[in-house]
Amino acid sequence: MESIDLTSPELYINREHSLLEFNFRVLAQALDETLPLLERLNYLCISCSNLDEFYEVRVASLIQMAEMDPNLVSSDGLTINEQFEKISIKAHELVAEQYRVLNEVLIPCLETENIRFLRRDRWSPAQKVWLEKYFNEELLPILTPVGLDSAHPFPRILNKSLNFIISLTGKDAFGRNSGRAILQAPRALPRIVQLPVTDTDSGPYDFVFLSSIIHAFVNELFNGMMVKGCYQFRVTRNSDFFVDDDAIDDLMLAVEGELAMRNYGDEVRLEIDGNCPEETVNFLLARFDLKHDRLFLANGPVNLSRIQTILNMVERPDLKFTPFKSSVPSALGRNKDIFASIRKQDILLHHPYESFSPVVDFIRQAAADPDVLAIKQTLYRTGVDSPIVAALIKAARAGKEVTVVIELRARFDEKDNIGLAAKLQEAAAHVVYGVVGYKTHAKMCMVLRKEGTTLRNYVHLGTGNYHPKTARLYTDYGLFTCEKELGEDVRRVFMQLTSLGKVSKLNKLLQSPFTLHHGIMKMIDREIENAKKGKPAKIVIKVNAVVEEQAIQALYRASQAGVEIKMIVRGVCCLRPGVPGVSENIEVRSIVGRFLEHTRIYAFCNGGDWAVYASSADLMNRNMFRRVEVCFPIADKRIAERILNDLDAYLRDNAQAWQLQSDGQYRHLRAEGQAVYQVQTELLKAFCG
Structure with missing residues (x-):
């Protein structure tokens, strides 16, 4: 053949x-x-x-x-x-x-x-x-x-x-x-x-x-x-x-x-x-x-x-749409000390179903906590009257070491970001604009806290911007953790953004433009090898866009090897599914509903021991090679299982889902003889009552 x-x-x-x-x-x-x-x-x-x-x-x-x-x-x-x-x-x-x-x-x-x-x-x-x-x-x-x-x-x-x-x-x-x-x-x-x-x-x-x-x-x-x-x-x-x-x-x-x-x-x-x-x-x-x-x-x-x-x-x-009240995870609701809650376990937020307020509270508490020594934050889009920026200003004025990486070239938000940079600088925060030639698109916040004789990094990593208003309109994941190696990785990425030097070796994070593309390709290749050996092999990807040609070709090879591939791609998709001998094992669907789908998830079966990553990056050339992005592993099996269940729910939608055909057209999926299942509505019910 x-x-x-x-x-x-x-x-x-x-x-x-x-x-x-x-x-x-x-x-x-x-x-x-x-x-x-x-x-x-x-x-x-x-x-x-x-x-x-x-x-x-x-x-x-x-x-x-x-x-x-x-x-x-x-x-x-x-x-x-x-x-x-x-x-x-x-x-x-x-x-x-x-x-x-x-x-x-x-x-x-x-x-x-x-x-x-x-x-x-x-x-x-x-x-x-x-x-x-x-x-x-x-x-x-x-x-x-x-x-x-x-x-x-x-x-x-x-x-x-x-x-x-x-x-x-x-x-x-x-x-x-x-x-x-x-x-x-x-x-x-x-x-x-x-x-x-x-x-x-x-x-x-x-x-x-x-x-x-x-x-x-x-x-x-x-x-x-x-x-x-x-x-x-x-x-x-x-x-x-x-x-x-x-x-x-x-x-x-x-x-x-x-x-x-x-x-x-x-x-x-x-x-x-x-x-x-x-x-x-x-x-x-x-x-x-x-x-x-x-x-x-x-x-x-x-x-x-x-x-x-x-x-x-x-x-x-x-x-108009019925108003809803976002919930707060029980792990945070019971304890007003957000740092104590994070020490107990990693905490996942799924916006807008779960409130963005814990993210704001995280920085506010850090600003007021005498044991917090430093706060480091990336800002891509955050809004004019941002409570995040207000908390960072308060922290800087309280004498804490505050470093903010602001992306001045975030399209159509440039003017707002220039104004925010000026406010932060007036408060004596360290403001930098990332790395020359690369947009900083990563969503990271790190709080360094002194606890007895120990210095601990508390980290928030997200798939979306630090913008309370869009957090009510976009679906995104945010992870709180104080896991030591991940915290050290985030610290090293901030050092790259603010200082000069060689690429730091990271423990768990994948980072563009250095290791993210290679890491994803490597995990696709692993699924191909598992399929050839007769092991379970499956890939589920949820992103906003799929454009990057090397990744598309790797997914085609995976399909040819028998890997089952499910993709939830909101917008642009240059991959052509359903082509005999190339991509008949690939299904691509788009969800268009009340909320703008914005989460980026890369999930690999890994022989049954699923490897789940969340990221700020789409499968696009710019995200892989011309931006600073991070892709973070979901190490907590409980949280990984929750995300996999969410992905399954998206793949069951028969009301707001559109399936990409091999000719480049989309077919609106309908509940024919089945109960209507609308994933965003079901998530609202589950989280917001």
Whole structure:
């Protein structure tokens, strides 16, 4: 039998195609009638903001690669131009479906609940009077239209801002008429305005889009001239900046400088009102140097993601997810001394089902404990008003040795992280920005405590960020331990991040860019050998993305050897399952539900003695080779068994699970003749009552 070339392009799914497929799965939630109506609207908005980021980062990255080497070929054999063609087709399908879902499904459903988005032709006389007053008093004073002529060049358009191109006839006071003007809606203005109850025709949840108000009263901006047309548009720009690590002296100053330019990066997409005349469309395309494949005609507001704001404006609990209260593990609830609890046993937290508050308490207690000598922490995303940062500041002011590794280049959190770094430095904490050329993505906190004559390291390791708000929305694991060798490993990793020197030999942790990739490959190879010997052989992996080619090829070899492989991959998956002779023993599924699946678990049967690892890293090139990540073993058999049971539960889901087919499409799994099993709902019941 001929050996199969595991590098063959036919064995890989295009990364960009896979990411767009994920957004289709998110959008499908908006059609799920078992979900609360306002949550369905939220899923639509999430799919829109995801597509924004896709163009800001992924498409922008492809454009830059094309400029450097137009002959580059992806792992699935596509040239960059071929990828652009496929992206355009798929993205336009997605946008068309987004507007269809909004206009034909969600808006009619919302109307039945007396939540209305009112077009201009539906305003009552009283509402029109109120809106005209609102325009004159709230909008007119701050709107600044720019007539286009030689003295008024086309203005700089902010990334993803709401703008209008207006066609005019007549002459102004100076006898000018260029025929066109641009109006930029200031970002301070709400994109959706809630109307007061003005008459019997109005209700408490009547909303009007800002674009509708401007369209209705745009004539007020051009005294003595006639508006022939007013069309909204939005430009998406490259938001991924580059910092040359070898050419800078101060990373913070370099990042601050790049941030100032983010709103004016190269144009990558143009969205325009679907009613805009072809001549005006072509004018804007030429202005932004874009072709028709990056043009999207909107059947509604161009900034759909902004509709998300009404979730906080509508007080209808019956149309939202039922609130829940996260539980606290009994091992922590009985003992207010968190250090004593950790000394007794390792403690696992599963967010959001279990509260994030013990993590905050861990640092707060360390800050107040006179026996604590030092705290070391990594911060990737943590939020502006972070209680974690507040506790670290308190510890530093109390005279403890506080060291914080802040990743300034955490995409879209750069500005917040710069502010947090400044606050910590003011409190005399040691702040470093990781290692030049590598993002620090590891989630670690270490507390050094003096207990009698002994120094003990207490450690928290996680799969997610130290961010209390996202801990309510993302699923993640966090482990508390004071196991000696693991604590020493964490100390050595912090030394690498803050100091200089050779790679430290670690006892138990796997760390990228040094040992993580090799360690995972080695454990896959062990399963292959066990399968060949007739021993139990199985791999279960739960991550956000699978892209790295060497790992994919290793999993293909494992499948060929008879290893059973189950993968739960939320987003991008370039591995193609179900290919005869290659991957028929691999199953890939994606869970899309109330919470964003974010846990990263690597579990290997190991001949029946399961080796279970949790990590901050996905199976991606960047995580394995261009970031500082940690992957930590779950040594406590009780906790390992609990995680394996969780994985089994995910593999039983028949309501929110999507199975990846060999053609790259996903099939929504349904409970056919079986009881419905929704893993996130079951975990909520188990932990939150």
